[in-house]
Every structure is written in C-alpha cells, then in structure tokens.
Amino acid sequence: MLQQLDALSKLSGTRDMQRHQRAQDQLVEGMKLLQRAHDEGFTQPLRLQQACSLLIEAIKQRRGDIRPYLGLAYIFMLLEDHAQAQKYVRQALTLEPDNPLVRSFQARIAEDHQRIAARRQTLRHSPGPSAASIAAADQGLDYDALYETAQSEIRKLLRELMLAGLSAPVSNARGIAALEQRQAAQQAGHQAILAQLKIVDEDIDTADLVRLLKPVEAHLRRSQQVIELSKQLQSLAARLREDIELAAQICEEARGTQDPADLEVLEENLEALLDNADGYAQSIEELQQQHQQLADIETLYAQLQEQIESYQDALEEAQARLER
Numbered sequence: 001m002l003q004q005l006d007a008l009s010k011l012s013g014t015r016d017m018q019r020h021q022r023a024q025d026q027l028v029e030g031m032k033l034l035q036r037a038h039d040e041g042f043t044q045p046l047r048l049q050q051a052c053s054l055l056i057e058a059i060k061q062r063r064g065d066i067r068p069y070l071g072l073a074y075i076f077m078l079l080e081d082h083a084q085a086q087k088y089v090r091q092a093l094t095l096e097p098d099n100p101l102v103r104s105f106q107a108r109i110a111e112d113h114q115r116i117a118a119r120r121q122t123l124r125h126s127p128g129p130s131a132a133s134i135a136a137a138d139q140g141l142d143y144d145a146l147y148e149t150a151q152s153e154i155r156k157l158l159r160e161l162m163l164a165g166l167s168a169p170v171s172n173a174r175g176i177a178a179l180e181q182r183q184a185a186q187q188a189g190h191q192a193i194l195a196q197l198k199i200v201d202e203d204i205d206t207a208d209l210v211r212l213l214k215p216v217e218a219h220l221r222r223s224q225q226v227i228e229l230s231k232q233l234q235s236l237a238a239r240l241r242e243d244i245e246l247a248a249q250i251c252e253e254a255r256g257t258q259d260p261a262d263l264e265v266l267e268e269n270l271e272a273l274l275d276n277a278d279g280y281a282q283s284i285e286e287l288q289q290q291h292q293q294l295a296d297i298e299t300l301y302a303q304l305q306e307q308i309e310s311y312q313d314a315l316e317e318a319q320a321r322l323e324r
Contacts, residue, residue: 022061023057023058023061023062023065023068024058026054026055026057026058026061026068027054027055027058027065027067027068027071029054030050030051030052030053030054030055030058030068030071031051031071033047033048033050033051033054034047034048034051034071034074034075037051048075048078048079048162048215049161049162049163049165051071051075052072052075052162055068055071055072055075056068056072059072064095065095066092066095066096066099066102069088069089069091069092069095070088070089070092070101070102070105072085072088073085073086073087073088073089073092073105073109074105076088077108077109077112079155079158079159079212080112080116080151080155080208080212081155082109082110082112082113085109086106086109086110089102089105089106089109090106092105093106116208143199143200143202143203143204144204146196146199146200147200147204147206147209149196150193150196150197150200150206150209151209151212153189153192153193153196154193154209154212154213154216155212157186157189157190157193157216158212158215158216161186161215161216161219164182166219166222166223166226167179167182167223167226168226168293169226169229169230169233169292169293170230170233170234171230171233171234171236171237171296171297172234172237172296173234175230176227176230176231176234179223179226179227179230180227182223183220183223183224183227186216186219186220186223187220190213190216190217190220193213193216197209197210197213229292233287233292233294233296233297236280236283236297237296237297237300239276239280240280240297240300240301240303240304241300243273243276243277243304244300244303244304244307246269246273247273247304247307247308247310247311248307248310250266250269250311251307251310251311251314252314253266254266254311254314254315254317254318255314255317255318257318257322258322259322260322260323262318263315263318263319263322263323266315266318267315269311270308270311270312270315273304273308273311274308277301277304277305277308280301280304281301284297284298284301
C-alpha cells in the first residue's frame with residue numbers, strides 16, 4: 001500500500017507545473033518522511049507529525065490532487081483511526097470517483113478495521129469463563145468497553161504528541177522545569193494506559209494496543225534524552241558564566257597590581273582559563289556534530305573569549321609596568 005502511494009506521489013503532469021511545483025515538493029517530502037517512519041517501524045511520532053503537516057500543506061496548495069489525501073488516509077489507518085482515514089479517502093473519491101487506487105485504499109482501510117475488531121474478539125485467552133472474567137462480572141467490569149477506552153486514550157495521546165512535537169533542548173532552569181513538567185504529564189498518561197491494559201489483558205489480548213503504544217514510548221525516551229541534554233547544557237552554561245566572571249575579576253587584579261610577585265599567579269590563571277576554553281570548544285564542537293542548537297552557549301563562549309583577550313592585554317600591560 002505504501003509502495004503504491006509512493007509511486008503515485010512521483011507522478012506529475014505537465015499542466016500547471018510551475019503553479020503546483022510547491023505542492024509537488026511538499027507531497028514528495030511528506031512521502032519521504034512517511035517512508036522513513038515506515039523504515040523505523042513507526043516508532044517516531046515526529047516523523048508522522050512532519051509528514052502530516054506537509055501533506056496538509058500540499059492539499060492547501062492544490063486541493064484537486066488526490067495524493068496527499070491518500071497519504072493522510074494511510075497515516076490515520078496506521079494510528080487505527082479508521083473513521084478519519086475513511087474521511088480522507090472519501091474526499092479523494094469526490095475528486096476521482098473511478099480511480100482504482102482510491103477504491104483499493106477504501107477497501108484496505110475497511111479490511112484493516114474489520115481485522116483489528118475480529119482479532120480482538122478471537123484472541124481472548126480462553127473460550128470459557130476465567131477467574132478474572134467471573135470477578136469482572138461481579139465487579140460490573142466491561143472488558144470490551146475498557147479496551148475501547150484504552151484504545152481511545154492511546155490515540156488521543158498520540159495525537160497530542162504529534163501536534164506538540166519534540167521540544168528542543170534548553171539551557172535554563174525555567175525551560176528545563178517546563179520540559180520535566182510536560183514529561184511528567186506524558187508519563188502519567190502512559191502509566192494510566194498501562195494500568196488499563198493490565199486489566200484488559202486479563203480477558204482480551206492487548207497485543208494490538210501494545211503495538212499502538214510503541215510510538216508513545218519512543219517519544220518518551222527521546223523526551224528524556226532532551227531533558228538530560230538540557231541539563232548538560234545548563235551545566236556548561238553555568239561553568240562558562242563562572243569563568244567569565246573569574247576572568248573579569250582577575251583582569252581587574254592584573255590592572256591594579258603593583259607587586260611583581262603577582263605576575264606568576266596571574267600567568268597561571270591565564271593558563272587555566274585557556275585550558276578551560278579549549279575544553280568548552282571541544283564540548284561545543286561535539287554538540288554541534290549532533291546538530292544541536294547552541295546559540296546561548298556560543299554567545300557565552302564568545303564572551304569568555306573576549307574576556308580572556310582583555311585579561312591577556314591587562315597581563316601584558318602589568319608585565320611591562322612591573323618588569324622595568
């Protein structure tokens with residue numbers, strides 16, 4: 001199904017080519033992201049979010065093209081939101097009612113919906129009443145309703161993650177606190193869903209729901225990595241500020257000293273600052289290789305370099321003054 005969609009996305013007519021080139025570019029890029037998400041096993045919600053955004057923009061640019069509608073239908077089928085998937089297929093059908101590919105998408109989505117519903121019914125642990133089901137009956141539990149609720153909660157959480165995207169690392173305490181607060185809320189939602197699945201799994205196989213939950217778990221892992229990186233950046237920024245302050249302080253000492261015996265200590269301080277600056281440069285380079293945004297850190301590093309240069313000038317002036 002994805003291969004058919006990918007092949008269709010590469011077709012482009014000659015009519016109005018210039019006018020619709022932007023829509024074509026967005027469509028192709030969206031399909032590349034969708035293919036990448038497929039290759040990753042759909043474990044990265046950000047890929048699907050980016051693909052959705054591009055396909056929606058492609059529709060805005062060229063509403064008469066069925067391809068982005070089918071791409072969105074495929075994404076929502078993956079999320080097991082078959083109602084939304086069929087909505088986009090119907091929109092494609094209004095444009096090309098006789099297109100066999102659109103009809104095949106419609107049939108495939110309907111089959112997928114039936115397959116999941118049938119699997120949930122057939123993969124119960126046993127045909128006879130289990131101790132759990134008897135207890136559930138006594139407690140008034142409806143496992144089918146619990147299954148539907150858990151499925152709905154997973155879809156809701158997935159949509160929230162897709163819309164919010166993955167936050168960028170920050171280097172300040174307030175930003176880190178916000179990241180941790182968001183992570184805690186998402187983890188709480190994830191834990192609540194796991195608790196629901198544990199109950200449902202007593203009577204209904206939850207393999208489909210566990211699979212649907214994997215992108216959420218992947219997002220949570222990446223979010224935790226962002227928080228850890230943010231704390232690393234915060235520590236780096238704090239050390240840079242300390243050295244900037246230290247360099248300014250000893251710069252004033254160099255300008256005011258009248259004792260030649262101070263020169264040796266001042267030179268040692270300069271060597272220590274230069275060593276620290278080399279370490280910062282290496283850390284920044286490593287982070288840049290990870291494609292991290294380091295504007296705040298780079299600004300602090302530039303300030304440190306300027307302060308070290310001022311200190312070097314002050315030290316040279318002190319040496320010239322005291323070694324006469």
